[in-house]
Amino acid sequence: MYVVESKGxxxxxxxxxxxxxxxxxxxxxxxxxxxxLPQHTYLDYTMTNLLAAVIIALTFGEIGSSTPExxxxxxQLSQDNWPSILFAMAGGxxxxxxxxxxxxxxxxxxxxxxxxxxxxxxxxxxxxxxxxLDDKINRAxxxxxxxxxxxxxxxxxxxxxxxxxxxxxxxxxxxxxxxTSNGAITNEELRxxxxxxxxxxxxxxxxxxxxxxxxxRRAIKVFxxxxxxxxSITFFAGVCFSLFSPAFxxxxxxxxxxxxxGVPHLVVYTAFFYFSVSCFVIALILNITFLxxxxxxxxxxSFKAYINDWNGRGWALLAGLLCGFGNGLQFMGGxxxxxxxxxxxxxxxxxxxxxI
Numbered sequence: 001m002y003v004v005e006s007k008g009x010x011x012x013x014x015x016x017x018x019x020x021x022x023x024x025x026x027x028x029x030x031x032x033x034x035x036x037l038p039q040h041t042y043l044d045y046t047m048t049n050l051l052a053a054v055i056i057a058l059t060f061g062e063i064g065s066s067t068p069e070x071x072x073x074x075x076q077l078s079q080d081n082w083p084s085i086l087f088a089m090a091g092g093x094x095x096x097x098x099x100x101x102x103x104x105x106x107x108x109x110x111x112x113x114x115x116x117x118x119x120x121x122x123x124x125x126x127x128x129x130x131x132x133l134d135d136k137i138n139r140a141x142x143x144x145x146x147x148x149x150x151x152x153x154x155x156x157x158x159x160x161x162x163x164x165x166x167x168x169x170x171x172x173x174x175x176x177x178x179x180t181s182n183g184a185i186t187n188e189e190l191r192x193x194x195x196x197x198x199x200x201x202x203x204x205x206x207x208x209x210x211x212x213x214x215x216x217r218r219a220i221k222v223f224x225x226x227x228x229x230x231x232s233i234t235f236f237a238g239v240c241f242s243l244f245s246p247a248f249x250x251x252x253x254x255x256x257x258x259x260x261x262g263v264p265h266l267v268v269y270t271a272f273f274y275f276s277v278s279c280f281v282i283a284l285i286l287n288i289t290f291l292x293x294x295x296x297x298x299x300x301x302s303f304k305a306y307i308n309d310w311n312g313r314g315w316a317l318l319a320g321l322l323c324g325f326g327n328g329l330q331f332m333g334g335x336x337x338x339x340x341x342x343x344x345x346x347x348x349x350x351x352x353x354x355x356i
Contacts, residue, residue, distance in 0.1 A: 052324025108230025
């Protein structure tokens with residue numbers, strides 16, 4: 001089993017994780033804006049997300065000889081370590097719920113603002129929990145001023161979303177459309193939009209024409225929806241994201257001493273495998289349900305329609321691989337540098353998403 005032991009190795013893992021975790025949300029957002037149903041995209045994504053965990057476990061988790069204290073991945077599958085497995089699977093459940101929620105939040109709030117709010121909540125709650133679980137190995141005087149800055153970012157991100165919504169409403173009204181009190185446009189204008197009437201080809205980004213053309217193409221229709229819906233989904237996702245890393249920390253380090261005496265801690269690769277399995281199962285159940293019982297006024301689909309939908313499938317599969325390898329690398333780095341420090345990946349992630 002390959003173990004990251006040096007701080008330099010941990011930093012390298014977290015930088016790679018930054019690249020992977022900063023790329024896949026942009027891919028998912030692009031697919032939704034091109035009209036692909038989020039249920040179809042997420043089902044594709046979740047399969048390769050699990051595949052990435054299996055690849056990491058069977059490669060890094062099997063390098064070198066297995067020892068009683070640090071068994072290889074396959075050797076540990078037969079050990080009696082169910083309390084730690086359950087912590088890992090709980091982490092996978094909340095991550096899956098968070099990722100699923102953000103897929104809808106991106107449509108309502110926008111990619112940049114969603115990432116600012118969710119990453120900030122993750123740092124505020126998750127880093128604080130991990131700091132104490134890691135037995136305070138990171139310097140509080142450096143860590144917590146940054147946490148305070150992220151708390152401010154949560155408030156500013158919410159304000160930016162409200163400002164953007166008001167700005168879009170004003171643009172539509174100024175262009176001759178008649179937004180209602182909740183930001184919707186009239187049925188007649190929507191019919192004109194469907195026919196392509198009144199829309200300038202290749203509209204400039206940020207203009208009313210661009211917003212209308214985007215609404216016509218995208219899968220999740222956001223006109224007429226309350227600002228509170230987007231923010232509520234975003235805050236829920238942020239809370240979910242803040243809990244998965246502490247749960248993984250408990251799974252690999254057993255700070256609550258739930259394992260029987262003599263049973264080794266879960267190695268990061270075994271924990272990540274169980275983490276990803278539960279993430280996959282929850283995603284599968286929820287998204288198949290959403291095919292037939294869609295939320296937020298999405299059109300009804302079916303499993304047959306999903307199987308036949310190849311539009312953008314390659315990109316969705318790529319997004320799953322990127323997210324899976326990104327999470328794995330973040331956990332590998334966290335085992336060496338502490339999970340509170342690994343959560344700092346969110347700092348650079350916000351910066352990357354802003355420029356995307």
